[in-house]
Amino acid sequence: MPPGAPVAPPTAAPVGAAVLLAAAPAGRGRVMDAASVLPALAAVPPGVLTGTPTATVVELADPLDPQTVLTRLRAAAAHPGPLLVCLAGQLHLDRRQRLPHLALARTTTATLRYTALPWHWLTGELGARAPGTTTVVADLAADAAVWERLATAPGLLHLGPGPTLYARVTPPPRRGDSASPDYLRAWAESWRSGARLPYATLHAEAAVRTAGAVPAPLFLAPVPAPAPDHDPHPTILAAATAGRHGEAAAVAAAWESEALRRHGPRSPEAVHWTEVRADLARLAGEPARSCELWLTAAEARLSLRQPTDDPDVEGAVDRAHHQWEQIADPARARALGPALVALRRRVPGRQPGALAALTRRLG
Structure with a gap:
């Protein structure tokens, strides 16, 4: 100095x-x-x-x-x-x-x-x-x-x-x-x-x-910005299949928050992470939660103007229907039933009689 x-x-x-x-x-x-x-x-x-x-x-x-x-x-x-x-x-x-x-x-x-x-x-x-x-x-x-x-x-x-x-x-x-x-x-x-x-x-x-x-x-x-060729899905799946359902859900929720921040709630990226969380709920043995999330994903895809016969839309409704059938609590199943029926009427899917079977079970 x-x-x-x-x-x-x-x-x-x-x-x-x-x-x-x-x-x-x-x-x-x-x-x-x-x-x-x-x-x-x-x-x-x-x-x-x-x-x-x-x-x-x-x-x-x-x-x-x-x-x-x-x-x-x-x-x-x-x-x-x-x-x-x-x-x-x-x-x-x-x-x-x-x-x-x-x-x-x-x-x-x-x-x-x-x-x-x-x-x-x-x-x-x-x-x-x-x-x-x-x-x-x-x-x-x-x-x-x-x-x-x-x-x-x-x-x-x-x-x-x-x-x-x-x-x-x-x-x-x-x-x-x-x-x-x-x-x-x-x-x-x-x-x-x-x-x-x-x-x-x-x-x-x-x-x-x-x-x-x-x-x-x-x-x-x-969640930090994703690094190039970085894919979180294998990590999430490994945690879920190992029974670490909370850890898997935490990582998926974090990535969903990042997708919402970057692309907004009405974006294919955000819908994808809703579907990931729906499948994680299935793996965790929570059919009601899984059904609810699949219903949300289907509605979101329809709001994105995807046609009712789009495979992703049909798949979301089919998975919601399947998870609904696994719900053991009758009251919870009845609560989710009307939303599922409304979607089934719009998206009948490729399995004949799905709507009829649903309405029959609801009584």
């Missing part, structure tokens, strides 16, 4: 920020003890959570008021350094606007719009942050309406172009059962073990460890 040259000030180490939010309704509406994961997360050194030398942490345990949560999220979103948001709780659908909400302590079915945190508030506060600075890790139990919408719209929980979302969404537990934030707890255990792994690796490990804890969870994660 030449004599007299100015000395540049040292670059300040980045300071991270983390928000740990766990919430669920009090009383009979609670299906997940979300706050039970907070001690495990709070035991992780703050800098480990955010991957920075130092960090600040805000902990929200069963908050009562959505405006209070919004204020905390807004303050965290204004932080210039890396931001991690950990969420545990229950997702419910606003019946009027058809939008997902995170239930808080005072949330009931009747007061959802006023006492729960709308998911789009998260998008509004976090979505404008610079890409690569914001990570959201969520462990969520969906109600029946949210779960049904996720089957056809995996992008329902999209947070905009900035944040990176890693999540496990579980279906509604059976009456008398409860959900547990095991996915988020697995992240905490990895962090506390001393592991300093990329978020994507932590997600993959947590998905594998918790995939069998509940029936057919949905895992959400970003």
Whole structure:
């Protein structure tokens, strides 16, 4: 350095920020003890959570008021350094606007719009942050309406172009059962073990460890742009045939999210991944879920103006019909029957009597 040259000030180490939010309704509406994961997360050194030398942490345990949560999220979103948001709780659908909400302590079915945190508030506060600075890790139990919408719209929980979302969404537990934030707890255990792994690796490990804890969870994660001659299908099939159905579904859902981002929901690429998930549901022994996804794929292909005698359209309807016949729950079969009949009338297929057999079984 030449004599007299100015000395540049040292670059300040980045300071991270983390928000740990766990919430669920009090009383009979609670299906997940979300706050039970907070001690495990709070035991992780703050800098480990955010991957920075130092960090600040805000902990929200069963908050009562959505405006209070919004204020905390807004303050965290204004932080210039890396931001991690950990969420545990229950997702419910606003019946009027058809939008997902995170239930808080005072949330009931009747007061959802006023006492729960709308998911789009998260998008509004976090979505404008610079890409690569914001990570959201969520462990969520969906109600029946949210779960049904996720089957056809995996992008329902999209947070905009900035944040990176890693999540496990579980279906509604059976009456008398409860959900547990095991996915988020697995992240905490990895962090506390001393592991300093990329978020994507932590997600993959947590998905594998918790995939069998509940029936057919949905895992959400970003997928990097596909490399040239790279084909994920053999990896997905190998996981499914080995019985690692949660892992296979997680990879397929991630690729579907990428197809939606790149090509949009009304694209052949997105329909293809719906069909992959339908076949994975078949391999996992979930005929109702498989039937539902095949119905969605058939409707999507018809909306793309594929003719009713197109082999892909006929194949989707035939597979939906076959999976419907495997459903053991009469109520579930009856619920899916009308949509299948409507499709069969449009797409009779090449097996004579398929529609007649279907209507006969429905009575």
